[in-house]
Amino acid sequence: EPEVTQTPSHQVTQMGQEVILRCVPISNHLYFYWYRQILGQKVEFLVSFYNNEISEKSEIFDDQFSVERPDGSNFTLKIRSTKLEDSAMYFCASSLLLTDTQYFGPGTRLTVL
């Protein structure tokens, strides 16, 4: 069964450093998403991406964040200058159609020291 994959599974970085989190969505899916979940808190929407551009973003997704689909398979989230409060689990998700089920990847745990 096709699945969303994410790398790395765990990323440790120093405050102020740039990180890139990588996702490979399900191959025929058209809509891509990033979410984060701070430990013990709810899953929070960050951004949705369709047709090579951001469709919607939350207030969390400020100028420090960017997303890219550099080729036909990868979908990346970049955090330019990490803060302690960026420590969280980051989930990528994809769906075939807008109204379809979103399938989540296993997540990348980001730890900012």
Place this chain on the structure above:
Amino acid sequence: QKEVEQNSGPLSVPEGAIASLNCTYSDRGSQSFFWYRQYSGKSPELIMSIYSNGDKEDGRFTAQLNKASQYVSLLIRDSQPSDSATYLCAVRSGTYKYIFGTGTRLKVLA
């Protein structure tokens, strides 16, 4: 601020019983509703989606939607210890944005 509200629990039920999980949402224009299950340290896994008022059944799971009351529920029949997890209600709000509730932790006691 558009919100999805859930009781955080824990909701404890004996094995074999029916577990009832509830969710309310604030955006009256929402059209798509989802229940996800999340085990500790894992990603959300879809259980059910529902788009129309009424009930939708899938195996031991039944989702219920009442748009007038802005209320979604999930019933789990014949609860098993393996059903112990956090259940997340999610609502598509606007075109592309999905809002999750904080989740209800379910404990099924053997």
